[in-house]
Amino acid sequence: MLYRIRHVTAFQYDQPIRESMMELRMRPRSDAGQRCLEFDLSTLPAAHTRSYTDHLGNVVQHFDIPGIHDRLEVTAAALVETHAAAPAPTAPDPAAWEQLDALADRAEFWDWLHPSHYAIPSERLSAFAESAGLRRDADPLTVLNNAREALHAHVRYDRGSTRVDSPIDECLEKQSGVCQDFAHAFIALARGLRIPARYVSGYLYHRTDDAEPTGHGATHAWAEAFVPHTGWIGFDPSNNTVAGDRHIRVAVGRDYKDVPPNRGVFKGAANQTMDVHVDVERARGD
Amino acid sequence: MVPQSLESAAGGHVLDTPYNEMYESAGAPRSHYRILQDRLKELGTEEIQRRQQAADLSFLQQGITFTVYGEKTGTERIFPYDVLPRIVTAAEWDVLARGMTQRITALNLFLHDLYHDAKIIADGIVPADLVYSCKHYRREMRGIDPPRGNYLTVVGTDLVRTPDGRFAVLEDNLRVPSGVSYMLSNRQVMKRVFPNIFRDYDVRPIDHYGQELLACLREVAPVSQAAARIVLLSPGIYNSAYFEHAFLARQMGIQLVEGRDLVVHDNIVYERTTAGLRRVHVIYRRIDDDFIDPMAFREDSMLGVPGLMNAYRAGNVTLANAPGTGVADDKAVYAYVPEIIRYYLKEDPIVDNVETYLMTRPAERDHALKNLDKLVVKAVGESGGYGMLIGPHSTQTQRDEFREKINAHPRNYIAQPTLSLSVAPCFLEGNIEPRHIDLRVYILFGAHARIIPGGLTRVALRKGSLVVNSSQGGGSKDTWVLNDSPDS
Known part of the structure; x- marks a missing residue:
């Protein structure tokens, strides 16, 4: 496109x-x-x-x-x-968790696996992960998709409900947030499962018939997680989709703080x- | 008057007998201290007292003071000075000089590696966790090539002498080491107070420090050395080392500036002068990374220069030292310096580290927590003796507090044996008494390493104290490095 x-x-x-x-x-x-x-x-x-x-x-x-x-x-x-991303593998890969853990020793993955300024673990986030059944059971891709859906179901997109620097806890508690909050929560959840995750700032193209909550006229943010054999996959929890050829990537970082527009x-x-x-x-x- | 034996000043705790700088055994001074002992006897206590007073007055009149943080009143003090020199032989200095050259060379290579390919992490020598969790590791420095690959222009390394008489490195100061103005002032005062004793020894000069530093700053300039315009960037008069900033700028004949005196336009750094904007090529900065550029680091910094990092990245200005050097003087990273030296230089360290327990290693942490009353615990990112527990001099409450802190944040602490620092004679209220000392040496690095033959000998003035930091009640004395032992 x-x-x-x-x-x-x-x-x-x-x-x-x-x-x-x-x-x-x-x-x-x-x-x-x-x-x-x-x-x-x-x-x-x-x-x-x-x-x-x-x-x-x-x-x-x-x-x-x-x-x-x-x-x-x-x-x-x-x-x-x-270009549309290559379709993600559908068959679960049971060896994927071990392959992920092997990445943890590599310097270039350190930043994507550890808490950062806005993507910080908390008790509330752990409780949320627990209640959503997010644990290392299925394969990483399935768990990440579950995380995206769980966040989308729990938090209502509400433009202007929080500032860009609002902590994850506030958005979980109020059950409302903007795209940065969804992205930060998703990143913290993924890193909590020891899956490398990063923040993406960019734009989303809206088709007239799309009912996406994130509005026109603004920048957008989502997250990427690293899955063995596939590489970085974009997850857009605000819109409950996987990032595709309508997502235009501008900058990647540990969280918003690394890449404000x-x-x-x-x-x-x-x-x-x-x-x-x-x-x-x-x-x-x- | 000169005591026949100097007893341990450790205050009743079981420590090894400290190395005595002056005496080989009771009443027998080491050969290089013999002349000093004879001269002091000739002078007599009253005369030494008079000279000490003359020295104190000289410091007061010169306004050589420093600031103690964390006290409500009277934060500005004169740095206590002891008139008796500390003497280092040529042979001892030779080992130190080679050891420090080796160390700064390896640390420079280490910094370059950390901000480029991080091979030392990939090869499993230094853990990734240690580097990337360090708050002084600056991701903004990745991929930047400082002129000559030089990250460290000025280093101050603290050495102690262990009971067997060998020097060991206690810590490196790779960010904005201070204290060199005291080294230089001590010498000037010494020459005036004890001119004859000074002449009796063949002491190597240190007065060229400012010129050597200036030469190093020129050597790392992004333009030709002759064209390079150099300034000293200070946080201003509220900084504890402001006296030193002014002192060094005067010694080098360069402008002393604050952040508001500089402006970046189109990636070029200018100084605002009465004659308009003048370009600046090298900044000897005495401001911490955090405050140096509000665009790149702390947004609330009023002390820095917006856009400085962009100008630096573009190669239009040199910052000395480079940003991000603090990752290599983190006290937990320090424990790896011997390995770092072996890794980059394929040599064994000439001067060793002090034994260090890392609280991130469970076995070492358990050992430390069981022996808090015997160990010294240090916060890894602090300097100046702040955030420290001296086990043998601590209370149960203090130990409990540190136990909690260590368990909560093991990465933030290290422990070391309580060192029996060497003792040297000091003239205190009319008596000559032993006090614990250490040594900070200054290493300059431009095109090559230059080690100033001398240093700042810091003295723990309180009887029994092992803390030499000026912020914690320490003083200093002149350090004489001899050209040759007087009787050889």
Whole structure:
């Protein structure tokens, strides 16, 4: 599938500011099942944008604006081609748990197997796993799908119910959360079963006839878990689906803290408000 | 006046008899201390007292002070100074210098490996858990190549002398080691207070420290050495080592700046000066990683420079030391340094570590928990003597508290035998008495290692105390490294 994405972030300051600096993770990745064919970033006021690739392979754009301003608008435009992931194996693999445990000794899996800033185990989460019957019995893929369904059944997607930095416990207790909460809870559950898991920030293309709760006009987040022989598989517990060719991956990290779409600092005693709008449209392939 | 025998100052607890720096046996000074003993006898107590007072006054007038954290009042103090020098022979120093060169070389390779292929983990020498659970391991440093592959420009390594007379490394300070200004000031005061004794010995100079440091900073610059503009970045006047920051900037003839004096634009670091922005190429930073760049690390830091890591990553500025070096001076990682030396250099360590029990290993933890009254327990990420339990001097309540902490967070603690640190004579209130000492040596590394022949001998001034940290009531004395033993 070919998608054209337009991601506009507008910052408004109630007092003039200066020396603002911003770091963005908005360029879709070119790996696994997708390729970023075009990418353009523009800012208003205009700034010279630079980029680097972080240690997780995410492209980070950054810029600074020295002069006085009270508004800042960032527009990221991308053309991305995605491919449906190869179908996951249906036959359970009883040796998979042992193969997973062998990964635990490998340095590159350490971060995906241990608690991180927002994906922290808790008593409430353990109780939830217990009640949902999530344990190492079937094969990893089955258990992960059960975790996705259990979360979806327990927690109601409610835009604006929690902030992005809300802990897992709050979303389990209130039984409502946003996509970040679903992703963090899923990651913590998977890591609790010693399955490598990571956070994905990105976009979702909504078809008009889809009844997905995660809305239009916003960024999206889900999780990936590592399953032997298959590799990383995306799980979208907010929408109770496996990530497919409508999921556009922008950045991966241990949790939200590693990959916020934007973070920045500025000088001046101003309050900042942020307005985000995302458009994902099908593009015609030539 | 000079005591004939110096008894153990360990205060009634069963420790090995400490190595005596001055006396081989009762009344018999080691050959390199003989001249000192003779001169002190000639001077007499009153005269030594007068010179001690002159020294104290000199420190006070120079404003050489430090700050003690965690006390409500009177946090600024003069660093207590003992007038009697500690003397190290050429032969002893030769071993130390080779040992420290070996150690810094291996630690530098270790850091490069951890932030690139992590072969030492894949090969099973250092556990992944230990490295990746360390709060000083900076994932942001992965894949970054510092100029010359140099992560460690300034290192301060703490050594103790064990009862058999050998030096052993107690800990490495690889982040922002401090104390070198005391080493330099001690020497200046010493030359004024005891000019004759100083002349009687052939003491190696240390006054070139600032120039050597400057040379190292130039050698790691991203531009030609002649073009490199270097600044010292300090957290400011509330930092305990602010005196030292100002002192070193003056010695090197470079600007002393704070975070707000620097600005990053388009990945280039500039200093705000009265003549406009001036580019900066090398930053000798005395700010911890956490606070150095609010974009990359702690967002609430007001001390740092936003965007500094981006400029660093782009190769436009050198940070000395590099971010992320703290993973290699974590006290649990320290236990692996002998293995790290063997792994990278295929050599045995020239200077050993002190025996260390890791609380992550069940057998060693059990042993430690059973012997808390005999051991020293240290928090792995702390320095300056904070977060420590000295078993023989502890109360039951303190031991219970540490037992709980160790069981809750074994990764955060290590234990070591209570070391019988060597003793040296100190002039205290008109008497010469033995006190426990250690030695911090400073190693500089630019294109190659430079070890300043001297160091900061720290003294546990309280009788029986084994804690030499300035923040915990320690003092210091001048350290003389001889060109040759006086009678050889």
